[in-house]
Amino acid sequence: MKLLVTGGAGFIGSNFIRYWLEKYPSDQIITLDSLTYAGHLSSLSDIEKNPNYAFVKGDITDPVIVDELVSQVDTIVHFAAESHVDRSVKDPLVFVKTNIIGTQTLLEAAKKHGNKRFHHISTDEVFGALTLGTDAKFDENTPYDPRSPYSASKAGSDHLVRAYFHTFGLPITITNCSNNFGPYQDTEKFIPRMITNLLQGEKVKIYGDGLYVRDWLYVLDHCSAIDAVLKKGKIGDTYTVGGLTKDYSNLDITMMILKMMGKDESSIEYVTDRPGHDRRYAVNWSKINKELDWSPSADFDFRLQETITWYNSNQSWWKDMKITSENFYKNK
Numbered sequence: 001m002k003l004l005v006t007g008g009a010g011f012i013g014s015n016f017i018r019y020w021l022e023k024y025p026s027d028q029i030i031t032l033d034s035l036t037y038a039g040h041l042s043s044l045s046d047i048e049k050n051p052n053y054a055f056v057k058g059d060i061t062d063p064v065i066v067d068e069l070v071s072q073v074d075t076i077v078h079f080a081a082e083s084h085v086d087r088s089v090k091d092p093l094v095f096v097k098t099n100i101i102g103t104q105t106l107l108e109a110a111k112k113h114g115n116k117r118f119h120h121i122s123t124d125e126v127f128g129a130l131t132l133g134t135d136a137k138f139d140e141n142t143p144y145d146p147r148s149p150y151s152a153s154k155a156g157s158d159h160l161v162r163a164y165f166h167t168f169g170l171p172i173t174i175t176n177c178s179n180n181f182g183p184y185q186d187t188e189k190f191i192p193r194m195i196t197n198l199l200q201g202e203k204v205k206i207y208g209d210g211l212y213v214r215d216w217l218y219v220l221d222h223c224s225a226i227d228a229v230l231k232k233g234k235i236g237d238t239y240t241v242g243g244l245t246k247d248y249s250n251l252d253i254t255m256m257i258l259k260m261m262g263k264d265e266s267s268i269e270y271v272t273d274r275p276g277h278d279r280r281y282a283v284n285w286s287k288i289n290k291e292l293d294w295s296p297s298a299d300f301d302f303r304l305q306e307t308i309t310w311y312n313s314n315q316s317w318w319k320d321m322k323i324t325s326e327n328f329y330k331n332k
Ligand SMILES: NC(=O)c1ccc[n+]([C@@H]2O[C@H](COP(=O)([O-])OP(=O)(O)OC[C@H]3O[C@@H](n4cnc5c(N)ncnc54)[C@H](O)[C@@H]3O)[C@@H](O)[C@H]2O)c1
Pocket: 006, 007, 008, 009, 010, 011, 012, 013, 032, 033, 034, 035, 036, 037, 038, 039, 040, 058, 059, 060, 061, 078, 079, 080, 081, 082, 083, 084, 098, 102, 121, 122, 123, 124, 154, 177, 178, 179, 180, 181, 186
């Protein structure tokens, strides 16, 4: 296969490229990434000399570059996005540009070049929020109800991807997954921010009461789910993908990290909540499990410990990034 991976210098994209080239070493990958604050070439430094890998710096909203690259591949795996909810509260326009117009630019090129196979990576946040204390979970039939500019722009991109299937017969699939964690995640995000704060001897910050429940998916499990959908998924279908967490709140996860890192509650600082903060997300992944035989590979605690170890052993990867991310929070 020859793949165009958009957003390959980001968290999940870089893990996906590494996963794919290890598993399918004769496949070829081109990645298109504009290297925003969230794109780090250092996340791909071990791959840059691989003859089956090429990096192109460019924007997915640029029809010229997108057209040229799409013409060279048979499959598009679309990760590139503005992905940070907090940033979408501050500056929604760039989310509309990248997540909606960028996706449409890619879809148009895929259509033009003979209906290329298109896989779109999306989020469970398009489904809105669930009530705390219930057993309800999001699945493929949950109605869309996005609450933040980020999730609204991802919802718009999902609708466009499905529209290209129904209107033009573009061979698409979509995965809507829960919160990812693991190596190479930007220190702006919840779990790496906590780990790196503690590694630097600082406190961890918790929004509001901390009783926000998320489903956590280990990033390499997400990559294997995308692999299953690319190889065996039904064209036109959506798959919801989640992990093995059992309704852990942000506070629960903080306590786990503190314990694993030999700290206690005195390292917690509660900060003002953000507007529109969804209470609970949970994902039912039985469709991808039954139809494509996919399931997460290990439990949450094990992967969390591995992630802490990775951040401890790879401080040169995140030290400079940490300054940028803490400046973002200071100026919010
Ligand atoms: N991280 C999560 O927990 C999570 C959960 C569900 C869904 N997703 C989705 O997965 C995808 C990847 O998420 P991530 O966490 O790896 O994001 P990320 O923010 O770490 O990486 C995004 C990448 O896209 C690039 N990019 C941004 N705008 C671009 C543009 N206009 N043109 C070209 N490149 C551009 C950035 O430089 C960066 O390398 C996104 O579509 C996101 O919505 C992420």
